Amino acid sequence: MKRIKTTKFAVAALCLAGLAALSACGGGSSGETAPSTKISSVRVFGDSLADSGTFGFKFTVQSTDNYIFAERIALTYGQTLCNYYTATGADTFVPNPKPGCTNYAIGGGVINTATVANPTTNLKGIQFQLAAGAATAYSANEMVMIDGGGNDAAALVGAFLQTQLSPGAASNAQWVGLLGTMSSAAAAAAADPVNSGVLYMTALADQFYSTITATVLNKGATHVVIANIPDITLTPRFQMVLAGIGAAKGAATQQQLQAVFQGWLSAFNKEIAAKASADSRVLVVDIYSNFQDEVNNPAQYSLTNVKDPSCPADATLGADNLPTYTFPKCTPAAASPGWQTALFSDSFHPTPYGHQLAARLIALGIAQKGWL
């Protein structure tokens, strides 16, 4: 009798333990934990893709949560970005009086300042932004995010297309002149656009990386993220240009030219990747391939429109006969329905969702580096 009681008691006790465990196991999911790497500041350099509001707006849809990719990455570390510079004109800038702003990127940012006004001082030159940032050394707890080259590539493509659309001494001089600002070898090969463009973009990457080395890596930075150039031939603006060429000269020429331009972009991206490959402090994120995949495979990214600009076009066309856009007018109400899941805001820049997708790719790279 005594034994049975003991047995029953023991069983009951264990069952209770089991039940307690069950209830301890209950409950739903909870939120995220802090990153394991402490990043206490994020400094950003580059062009419109990374600009937090130098001109008073961001180069995307003007929604309340229109975080650009760099802002999303910074928020992951609890950091809020704001524009370091404030524009006083199209090409003139003063430091933002608001303290603590660390995003130096400016819309229209270029590596080769020969394509902008006041080439020796214009802060659209990313090297000038980087030099300003280098005035304060980087700490081991800082992250640096850099993008650039997209506007340079667009300028190169533009100069080349002029030689095709308006052949003559003037457009040719422009083309050869631009090539020569970066590489004498590129200028010498000007008659061979495939090769000269590759030489130009490779030299551009070399110059960019040596600037980054001098102003970032040699100033103590240990978490450096470089976003490569997206395939800008897939933007609505370039698609319109290419379609125009296709209409005038045939689909074969259109495809051939697109491949040439992609070769130029890839030359830059390959050179940056090669330069950075041996340096564990640098992460180069392949935005180029990811952006192509988004356009070719939109459902995978829940994108519903990868062709059309979401922002309303201005009433009149630009000097190049292409539509222009005014970002401050591109409010959620004015944007095309479905802009939330479209890729493009105007004809050249991503929507906030496009930025989110880019930020996800960058976050993956950062996590794989062990920086998250």
Next chain:
Amino acid sequence: MKTKHLNLAVVASAALLAATFAGQAQAQAAGTFTVRLGATTVMPDVTSGDLSAPTLPHTRIDVDKASQVSGGITYMWTDNIAVDLPLGIPFKHKIVGAGAAEGAGELGTVKSLPITLALQYRLGEASAKVRPYVGLGGVYAHFGDSKGTATLNALAGGLPSNPVSMKMDNKAGALVQLGVFAQVWGKWSVDFSVNKIFLKTTGHLSTGQTIDTKLDPTAVQVGVGYTF
């Protein structure tokens, strides 16, 4: 993790050895209960599906192994047929990136409690000192207390102000086991078993994304028992 695993094996072998030299003792006969306390390691053998859109193609997960204190009750229905109810506290598993997310590290943790009931056939006489057994059972895996990391949040497009959370569906599965029960001293015994669990579940993110995952864990348990 590895050390713990090794320790279990050492304990098991020592117990088996001891059993060989133990004297005649209380049998595990029909109507008896054996309660045990020990430890279990659950090693998932994950076959992950792809996380649904929006994400990079072939974003997958892996689930790390976990160990925990465990116990159980064995009731001898006949001299050879036993009903076994393992008892324990939840296992905390790390979920890590795989496929396109390979190398991304820890995406979160989830606690699992595999509620199991097994029917066993124990070889040998009721009085035998060493009794190997085979078992067949059902498992209801209860998943809870999931926690996503900052990495999951950033990869899934969340923001710290609006983080992405995750959960896993509770699912039923099947279990097969091979084990050995050994009397060590008097009413004291050691029980060692290797269990294969066939279990599929679906993970959900608060973004609405899902991932089908075959977990199929192998669970190795060892316990010191007392027969009433």
